[in-house]
Amino acid sequence: MSAEVALQIPADAAGLADLKQRAAILLTRGDLEETRSLVDEALVGLPEDSDLLALRGTCRARQGELSDGIQDLASAVMLNPRDWELLNNLAVHLQQMKMFDEAVVFHVKAINNSEPEHHPQLYINLGLAMTGQGDFKAAVELFEAVLDVHPDMIDAAVNLSSVLNSLKEYARSAEVCKRTLALVEAPELYHNMGNALHRIAGRNADAVKAFERAIELDPTNLKSKHMLSLLRDEDMESIPSDFVAGLFDDYASYYESDVIEKLRYRVPGLVRRYLLKATPGRTHFPSVLDLGCGTGLTGVMLRDLTDFQKGVDISRNMLVQALDKKIYDQIEAVDLQVSLGEIDRQYSVAIAADVCGYIGRLDGFVTKVFDVLESNGLFVFSVEESFLADYEVSAAGRFAHRRTYVQKVLTDSGFKVVTGAREQLRNSAGRPVFGMIFVAQKPA
Ligand SMILES: C[S@@+](CC[C@H](N)C(=O)[O-])C[C@H]1O[C@@H](n2cnc3c(N)ncnc32)[C@H](O)[C@@H]1O
Incomplete structure (x- = not known):
């Protein structure tokens, strides 16, 4: 000593x-x-x-x-x-x-x-x-x-x-x-x-x-x-951005263990599966924009399919975890209610995995996604399913959407609906939560 x-x-x-x-x-x-x-x-x-x-x-x-x-x-x-x-x-x-x-x-x-x-x-x-x-x-x-x-x-x-x-x-x-x-x-x-x-x-x-x-x-x-x-306000159109940012900033450190182990979250795998299913034989997409990327659970599933991947999210603490994974070429803090961030290219694929639960009225968001995609570009996203209204807030405080409403918003924005598959997205309080994985394509 x-x-x-x-x-x-x-x-x-x-x-x-x-x-x-x-x-x-x-x-x-x-x-x-x-x-x-x-x-x-x-x-x-x-x-x-x-x-x-x-x-x-x-x-x-x-x-x-x-x-x-x-x-x-x-x-x-x-x-x-x-x-x-x-x-x-x-x-x-x-x-x-x-x-x-x-x-x-x-x-x-x-x-x-x-x-x-x-x-x-x-x-x-x-x-x-x-x-x-x-x-x-x-x-x-x-x-x-x-x-x-x-x-x-x-x-x-x-x-x-x-x-x-x-x-x-x-x-x-x-x-x-x-x-x-x-x-x-x-x-x-x-x-x-x-x-x-x-x-x-x-x-x-x-x-x-x-x-x-x-x-x-x-x-x-x-x-x-x-x-x-x-x-x-029964006509609420989205969940306030400061609330979402605070929620996920607090959640970031245990988000992954929670959704993977307790909630059996399946959306990232489903996004990959339905993207590949919609484009038989194709395994390469020049660029991917992961909207509401969170800690990067969906980005991990897509990294091998692309040369350039960007992740955007409103929660800085979620983005810190995404950064650690080194799977994004660019990361940006963005409020999707306002914009999709700085766009320096037309994207081949846009993803919104478990994000529409925070956006009730979808038309503004879907139009922005349409604008950043290249011709034939694909938009893959999940929604929880509502049978009662176009969109409504569930007991868990998140939005669920009706199939016909989502289809109408997509076609009104110019997309062609390729898939709207019903799937179990995750569990909640031990019970399965069902929803849909949509794949929509921007026409040539
Ligand atoms: C349930 S997490 C899903 C994260 C990731 N896509 C995944 O599959 O693990 C929802 C994410 O959407 C983000 N989000 C919700 N509303 C947003 C908004 N208005 N702008 C940007 N990000 C938002 C949240 O911060 C959160 O990281």
Whole structure:
């Protein structure tokens, strides 16, 4: 060990305790680089100190090195297997990695037979991990156990009402919110109550009041604003762009694991399959424009078919992930409601995979796509299917479209409809969501 490093390691127990305390304060303040350099240096001399490992693990996770952080936390747990705070910390980070089965194991160890009265947060965390596993009923029991002894615990009521909404137990969910709101106000509870009430026949006016109160308490609350505009304006033509950008910026870090593992998202593969089916024998398209490219899941499926691929999206965090894949020659942040971005060529293929759910009225968008395609160029896109209206907002807050409406918009814009295949696009709450994959061609 060099003399310089040796100087950083406190010689006595009091000095070490002081260093750990300083690091913990820096971590709480969010000063991650300072925490890291303090802890890294101390770990050189004390590589098996569980507190230092735990501090570095938490710090690494917050710096975006989630799996290295988890590794440190797991080493700390091995050295100190009875520390419930450490066990909980590891479990929470496993949860962030969507490793729900492992998270449940460590949450149970952290609880170690203690009662919800004494450690309510541990029960809530276990409930969240079980929700992640899809065991909604067990999660409900845990959140209820906490509310039995802490009826004003907002976190427990918010999570319980969210799970009940997922289980479509709307009356029960609204009741949970109402009971807790009688003791303490919280925008998230009004939001969940609004979500439950608007799905109960005849309760739309109450739902509107709940969303209004949620916005009064938190004017930055985009989710409640979105729901309120849906309830007030039945003719909504698209989902507000700032809402979509915020939604996907928040979703970006776990979008792929969510849609692939939990939702069994099939659209990227279907886009490739129907593109090739529409052009028998052809496996090369000079240029592809991926509209609403997200993290690039569809771009990955098409890269080998083209020389030039551009991805555009409104969410910068989704685009960061797309950039990492190195499958796009160009990437641009664009609001598709306004334009398709800078166009420096006529494209052979345009794609919109799972994007029309955010655009209700399609004519303006489809016309723009028509304009950027070369003669014989192809537009391949998915829509969720509505049987009631040309386009309508589903319970999930996204648009679904009627087949005849999509066909009419395409032909009115000048396209020839090649395919409109009915397919299972993904699952939602364990049930298949059906929709259509359209292939349309610009005439020669
Ligand atoms: C469900 S994701 C699909 C992403 C990708 N196409 C895929 O197949 O994985 C929808 C994407 O459309 C983007 N999007 C929705 N509305 C948009 C708009 N108005 N302008 C640009 N991008 C938009 C979202 O940001 C999001 O990345």
